[in-house]
Amino acid sequence: MFAKAPVAGAVKTRLAEVLGRDAAASLHAGLVRHALSAAVQSRSGPVELWCAPDAGHPFFERCRDEFAVTLHLQQGSDLGERMSGAFAAAWAEGAALVIIGSDCPALDSAYIARAIEALVGRDAVFTPAEDGGYVLVGLTRPLPRLFEDIPWGGPAVMARTRERLAEAKADWLELPTLWDVDRPEDYVRLQREGLLQEVLS
Numbered sequence: 001m002f003a004k005a006p007v008a009g010a011v012k013t014r015l016a017e018v019l020g021r022d023a024a025a026s027l028h029a030g031l032v033r034h035a036l037s038a039a040v041q042s043r044s045g046p047v048e049l050w051c052a053p054d055a056g057h058p059f060f061e062r063c064r065d066e067f068a069v070t071l072h073l074q075q076g077s078d079l080g081e082r083m084s085g086a087f088a089a090a091w092a093e094g095a096a097l098v099i100i101g102s103d104c105p106a107l108d109s110a111y112i113a114r115a116i117e118a119l120v121g122r123d124a125v126f127t128p129a130e131d132g133g134y135v136l137v138g139l140t141r142p143l144p145r146l147f148e149d150i151p152w153g154g155p156a157v158m159a160r161t162r163e164r165l166a167e168a169k170a171d172w173l174e175l176p177t178l179w180d181v182d183r184p185e186d187y188v189r190l191q192r193e194g195l196l197q198e199v200l201s
Contacts, residue, residue, distance in 0.1 A: 001039055002050045002074065002082070003032045003102040005057040018184045029059060030199040031181060032102040036067045039100065041109035044116040050074050050086055050099075080147030087139055098125070098138035103180035105195045107135055115175060124165065124172035126158070130179040133157040143168050 004011050012024035019027065039047045047069045051060045055071040064071050072089075076082040083099055090097035098115055100107060107127070119125045119138040124146075127136035132155030139146075146164045150157055165172050181190055190196045 001032075001035055001047065001069075001100050001102065002052075002086075003035075003060075004028070004052045005054075006032070006059055007057075012182070014183050015181075015187055019187070027181070027187075027199070028102070030201075031105065032059075033063065033066075034105055034199045035100060035102045035107065036063055036069065038107060038109045039112055040067050040069070042112035042116070043109075044098075044113050045095075046070070048072050048086075050082070052082070079152045080150055083137070084147050087142070091142065096138065096140040098136060100136045101180065103182060104129070104135040104178050105181065105190065105199055106178045111175070111178075112136075118173050118175065122173055123168075123170040125175065126161070126172060127175045128158045128177045130177055131155060131182070132159070133180075134161065135178055135180055136175070143170055 006025045006029035008021040008025040009016065011028040015027065016024035036047070036049065047067065049060065049063055049069045050072045051057070052074040055073045060071055063069065074082040075085050086099060087097055096119060098119065100112065115125050115127065115136055115138055119140060123139065123141055123143065125138040126134050129135045134157065145167065146161065150160050179186065179189065181187065190199065
């Protein structure tokens with residue numbers, strides 16, 4: 001799982017304009033804990049928390065103790081390089097890997113377990129996001145160009161990723177599209193679908 005430290009003013013900046021910086025940071029922390037809980041409860045294998053900007057933030061240390069996960073430092077100049085590094089570390093140990101973000105409250109333990117199962121016998125599995133990105137990626141083998149020249153954070157991430165997968169003649173599966181929490185309207189949806197209290201509890 002990839003996550004940023006819940007530093008006020010550095011996370012959920014679009015939501016901070018509506019909620020305030022501290023409340024946005026608290027929401028981010030709740031989303032991280034919610035996602036970690038889902039990953040652990042999926043019982044799909046060891047859970048690693050890949051941290052930014054460093055792994056020494058007290059919040060990450062509390063997560064390590066509460067969820068019995070290992071902490072790792074994200075390294076790279078952009079998201080693609082950081083994910084490539086995590087996958088390279090897994091493959092060096094002879095393991096496949098699924099990476100999830102911390103912004104998708106609909107990504108529950110059953111969904112994560114389904115993604116792990118879907119990866120068996122395939123090169124890749126993805127969960128597209130409604131905003132054009134993706135909230136889950138799993139790989140069983142290196143696909144060198146998969147994370148290169150991708151407009152991270154924009155609406156064309158998944159479309160460009162599909163082009164890379166096709167170029168590599170990869171066998172991949174896309175699971176049902178989910179939504180993540182980045183914008184004020186996503187926060188309203190979080191409330192409407194009864195997930196806000198679950199995330200903040």
